[in-house]
Amino acid sequence: MYSHQTEPVVVLGGGVIGLSIAWELAEAGWQVTLLERNHVGFGASSGNAGLIVPSYTLPLGGLDAIGEGIRAVFGGSKTLCLGRLTDWKKITWLARFVAAGRMRDRLRVASDINAVAQLSLHRYREIMGVDEGSFCDLTNCGWLDIFETPSSLGKALTEVRKLESLGNRWEHLSPNEVYDRVPGLDVPVSGGILHTDDWVVSPDRVIGAFYDKAIRAGVTVLEHTEVTRVTTKGRRVCELGGNFGVVPVGHWIIAAGWESGTWLHRMGASQSLMPGRGYSITLMSDRAAPKHALNFVERHVVVSVQGTRVRVTGGMDLDPGTPATDAFRLADIRTTGQHLLPQLAWEESVDWAGSRPMTPDGRPLIGPLTGWDNVTIATGHGMLGMTLAAGTAALVRQLFENGGRPPAQMRPFLPG
Ligand SMILES: Cc1cc2nc3c(=O)[nH]c(=O)nc-3n(C[C@H](O)[C@H](O)[C@H](O)COP(=O)(O)OP(=O)(O)OC[C@H]3O[C@@H](n4cnc5c(N)ncnc54)[C@H](O)[C@@H]3O)c2cc1C
Numbered sequence: 001m002y003s004h005q006t007e008p009v010v011v012l013g014g015g016v017i018g019l020s021i022a023w024e025l026a027e028a029g030w031q032v033t034l035l036e037r038n039h040v041g042f043g044a045s046s047g048n049a050g051l052i053v054p055s056y057t058l059p060l061g062g063l064d065a066i067g068e069g070i071r072a073v074f075g076g077s078k079t080l081c082l083g084r085l086t087d088w089k090k091i092t093w094l095a096r097f098v099a100a101g102r103m104r105d106r107l108r109v110a111s112d113i114n115a116v117a118q119l120s121l122h123r124y125r126e127i128m129g130v131d132e133g134s135f136c137d138l139t140n141c142g143w144l145d146i147f148e149t150p151s152s153l154g155k156a157l158t159e160v161r162k163l164e165s166l167g168n169r170w171e172h173l174s175p176n177e178v179y180d181r182v183p184g185l186d187v188p189v190s191g192g193i194l195h196t197d198d199w200v201v202s203p204d205r206v207i208g209a210f211y212d213k214a215i216r217a218g219v220t221v222l223e224h225t226e227v228t229r230v231t232t233k234g235r236r237v238c239e240l241g242g243n244f245g246v247v248p249v250g251h252w253i254i255a256a257g258w259e260s261g262t263w264l265h266r267m268g269a270s271q272s273l274m275p276g277r278g279y280s281i282t283l284m285s286d287r288a289a290p291k292h293a294l295n296f297v298e299r300h301v302v303v304s305v306q307g308t309r310v311r312v313t314g315g316m317d318l319d320p321g322t323p324a325t326d327a328f329r330l331a332d333i334r335t336t337g338q339h340l341l342p343q344l345a346w347e348e349s350v351d352w353a354g355s356r357p358m359t360p361d362g363r364p365l366i367g368p369l370t371g372w373d374n375v376t377i378a379t380g381h382g383m384l385g386m387t388l389a390a391g392t393a394a395l396v397r398q399l400f401e402n403g404g405r406p407p408a409q410m411r412p413f414l415p416g
Contacts (some may be wrong), residue, residue, distance in 0.1 A: 002404040007250025014040035018255035019210040020393035026217035037226040041207035043257040047352030049313040050203045054117040055168040055195035057110040059362025083319035096360035112412035120391030136205045137307040143198035144292040150190045184343040202306040235373045251374045258357040260379035275355035277317040283310040285345035312337040326353040370416035
């Protein structure tokens with residue numbers, strides 16, 4: 001099913017994951033059609049922080065993070081907000097999230113993901129870094145974690161030392177070194193950690209680049225095309241249907257972001273996904289922009305420079321979102337950002353919200369779907385979809401080129 005290059009491969013979802021896979025497979029000679037309900041980049045893949053961060057592969061931590069989430073319900077924290085707990089799917093997901101929270105397990109996940117992040121960075125540099133680096137604003141600016149309290153700095157230093165074997169370089173900065181690197185910073189700080197190997201891109205430009213490359217490689221991209229039906233025969237998917245009629249399927253790749261969860265359920269898989277809603281405010285000028293990407297750890301606000309714009313991001317709400325909640329959360333991030341960095345160009349900006357596809361243990365799901373001969377899944381990249389996209393696509397290409405045998409780096413992410 002993987003070796004017959006004339007059978008149509010149908011990719012569901014025009015986010016960074018679906019687009020990069022569609023391009024890689026078309027480059028390798030497969031005939032690819034990509035179906036996207038809205039326009040490419042509509043989901044989580046255009047308005048995010050754009051960090052390519054091999055340093056940030058430790059998943060959120062079980063009970064600690066749940067404590068934060070409960071405090072968020074009562075207004076005391078802004079990281080993970082649990083939202084309403086009326087839904088069994090969410091309660092089951094949270095139970096799995098807590099079960100996956102032991103440090104030993106999280107370190108194993110971090111190590112597996114780091115390998116894909118390194119592959120991804122290598123691939124980004126290869127495909128965009130040399131000729132089109134300025135086009136995607138791929139920049140090795142480093143990522144600076146800024147701590148206001150000694151206790152959170154101490155906790156982060158312990159974690160970063162535990163991850164040292166992965167080879168990500170970092171520096172511990174004193175408060176004065178933080179102020180030197182972030183002119184205009186207007187809060188007392190207890191120190192910083194600078195991750196020197198981390199990069200930033202402009203996500204919408206990456207989407208544009210993958211789209212152009214996909215079209216040039218022969219991918220048929222159908223936008224405003226919503227898949228609602230799947231026709232199966234035995235262990236095979238034969239057709240996808242929806243508002244566009246039907247398309248025949250030789251091989252189906254599910255890359256529909258957080259909504260992939262619905263398809264996993266419909267195909268009988270036990271894995272579950274939650275939408276992790278986040279928000280961004282894009283400032284249209286880079287006036288007074290910091291030279292590093294910044295992470296205000298206790299405030300859960302990230303600032304990244306993307307070409308001539310500055311983006312301020314935050315929030316992790318386990319709910320699909322409503323316009324009222326989005327407006328409330330965006331106002332909160334704006335107030336916090338203005339307090340931290342008042343000199344930025346806050347006067348002209350664009351608001352955005354999108355949902356990350358979150359697995360309970362932080363492991364993406366990449367590989368053939370158990371029980372089916374012609375279905376592959378590529379989702380669940382959570383907070384790291386930009387970081388992992390080029391690497392994920394390279395692994396899926398290897399899977400196809402190996403006739404369906406998963407490459408070694410894919411094995412920790414196989415569904416089921
Ligand atoms: C605030 C925020 C900041 C972030 N910052 C970073 C960062 O700095 N670095 C990083 O690595 N990651 C970051 N992320 C995470 C990253 O954005 C996501 O992991 C990534 O975009 C997921 O990509 P995707 O292609 O899987 O999903 P999506 O981008 O959501 O794409 C899925 C697509 O599938 C389409 N679709 C769904 N169902 C159907 C259907 N039935 N028919 C047709 N089409 C369908 C949707 O319309 C959507 O366009 C951030 C996310 C957020 C929210």
